[in-house]
Amino acid sequence: MAGRTLPRLEAAGLDGWLVRLFEAIDEANLPWLTALVRDCETAFGEALVDLVPSYTTLLVVFDPLALTPAEARQRLSAVLASLTPHDDADREAPLRELPTWYDERMGPELPRLAERAGMSVADIVACHAGATYRVYALGFAPGFAFMGSVAECLECPRLETPRKKVPAGSVGIAGRQTAAYPAVSPGGWNLIGRTSARLFDRDREGFGLLALGDRVRFVAVTRDEFERLGGDPRPMEAGR
Amino acid sequence: MSDSVTGLRVVRAGPLGLLQDAGRFGVRRLGVTQGGPVDLHAWAWANRLAGNAWGAAALEVTLGGLTLEAERDLTLAVCGADLGATLDDAPLACWRRFSMRSGQILRFAQPISGLRAYLAVAGGFRAAPVLGSISAVSREGLGGHDGRGRPLAAEDLLAVAPEAGQGSGAAEVPGEHRPDYEAVPRLALMPGAQIADFEGASLFAAFNRRWTVDDRADRMGVRLTGPRLHCRLTSMISEGLGLGAVQVPPDGQPIALLNDRQTIGGYPRLGALTPLACARLAQCLPGREVRLTAVSAERALDEYRRFRRLFA
Incomplete structure (x- = not known):
């Protein structure tokens, strides 16, 4: 895995993308992950089926009748391009x-x-x-x-x-x-x-x-x- | 519930009878699994014959051994496995709509072809949704006819809509939509991100050799036994698992994860079976042979959308 750039989008079936943000478990990942969860909720709206965040990744499951994987990928790329860490996450x-x-x-x-x-x-x-x-x-x-x-x-x-x-x-x-x-x-x-x-x-x-x-x-x-x-x-x- | 009446009484419970609607969504971030019918294809057709909209709760009957008595006149449909069903001791054809008069006895015996049958009733089975769904997940104690995820037991009552209706549309499933559960299925797998971390010989074996359904198979997942697959990654940090994900633990024997899978896991994955491949696998008894075949997500999506249009 080493050498491949992060973040990256990994195929997860016909209705999902796995967003890989980090390689290692770290408390510093949390403000990014919580921001990504929040932004995906906004970006996908009704087409969102489930979000499964974990240590370094977020699995995004969308409605395959509403979006193709390519369309979902575009939305995720846009989310990632403007992603900023949830700065207050630690305090809030x-x-x-x-x-x-x-x-x-x-x-x-x-x-x-x-x-x-x-x-x-x-x-x-x-x-x-x-x-x-x-x-x-x-x-x-x-x-x-x-x-x-x-x-x-x-x-x-x-x-x-x-x-x-x-x-x-x-x-x-x-x-x-x-x-x-x-x-x-x-x-x-x-x-x-x-x-x-x-x-x-x-x-x-x-x-x-x-x-x-x-x-x-x-x-x-x-x-x-x-x-x-x-x-x-x-x-x-x-x-x- | 006020908008329901008793439709069926369980005379004798088989090994596993569970109510399943489309599944439990939006709560996987809490560690709650998806649930829902493991054979989406047969479940969808049973509901369709019964005149129900997509998502109605139907009864998933695994292996048979279940006897039900009608408490009122009902319109039903049974699809999926041939479990030697009888209505008042007369053989009952699968993939068809049928009527039951109050007092009649429906019996599922044992698997003749396939593993799971779906019984739908016009208007749908009724139960209080738990976390937004009626799907029974025994391990989590959620959903089902009792809200606690328990499988059917003798003397349980199954509630139905008071104005059940007679079903609508065709009374039986067209032949081309009835799978032959005796044929060796070619299960379509969409390659995943770790596919390149498997050794070339293992990838060749994965898609060209026979796999056997192990007896470690349930609603969480189905283990396949065959050639040992080698992956350069042995374990990873746990991450979200989609339906059909095929994970390969260090013993090299893949596990296809189905509806009641754990929400996160840390084994490398070959990829994911398509939803319809999962459905087909769910009808395989231990010892059956299966093959894996690679498919693109685009093609899998086309197939899935064609399938869903049948029920629009």
Whole structure:
């Protein structure tokens, strides 16, 4: 891939173009990606079917009865020619707080992370809850937000054997990313706690709590606060 | 719902019965998948015979094993796989409109040819849309007859429009629009951006060798087994995946991604199957042979627009 110029438009079937803006994951990509999302909404209007932003790219899906790929490409070229980063994106990005009960019953990998880092569990918690993260992408499941980047001392590869059932709200780490599971699902992330926040709610306007570019803080709360906020304190099922 | 009445009762549920409208759009940026009928062709024809506009919800019946009882007089149509359907134990022809009187029993047995049948009812099946769509996605717990994405279960009730109508237009699908599911399909694939990163011998193999549908096949995707494909890229940063994207994980065995695919993924892709190639693949049982053939996006678009004009 190296040597090819960016941004570039890559064919994605008869109804899509993948806009490749960057080669590497970087927080500095976000103002460009959020600006591109906004400009594509305007440029395509009714002919827009879906937008799928991710770390370095945006997949634009259009109505193939309204536009040909060539026509869609022209619109995208025009958008890219005048694209300016969403300068206020960092400042304006909503700050979302996720109340999180860090506890070994909720987050069985807390000791693993502490051992790897040569730190106490309390320090691991302070480190995770002490930073502000950005949402780089959503995917895997409705409302599942990939956030980064955690401090180097928290970096930890995925579990070798994924769990069959990770409880809703579980907060985890994989590599240098962190996330919270919106619903019960299989998963291989290292679990360190559980949030009471409802990350995806079909009855809420907008459905998801987190969007691309949002700033996120995990706020350490006690078990009592966690339960008062509606968190489910039931421990993980034995045998994963 | 006030504008609907009970049309059918599930006497016995088969392995997988799901309501599908055209799909769930505008929410993929939240990580919500597309959904919709995996065989767009048969779904569209079933709705057409039933006199419904594009996008009405029809029942996708996978493998058979489903018994339904009419709770009122209905006009219906069945298209797609021959699942040995019977109406009160008399054989029921596929690709046709038919009537059911209250109390009659419709039964889907097992696959004779193809894998999925579509049952449409005049006026469409009714259910409360979830995130703008009735399409059932079990993994996400969204849509379907119960709003929770669950497949049909015994004693479930399927709601229909109160003024159902009798269908309109031709009562059966013309022969040229009925695929032969026994023939080896040539699946049209539009080459994608990473095609040049595959080794030449792998590209030759991809388009000239036989592929077999693996038993790891569902509404998310269909794995094909055959010659091992080698790509200079092994993994990439996750990016958005369109319908029909053919991704190649490090084991070299391609996976064609269908309606319930994950929204983003990080394997290199050969390209994307056309919507109608996806539809054809969705009728292939594990063990069936398929071939891949390259097609330009322009030609694929022409074919797709001709198809859609049939339902305008």
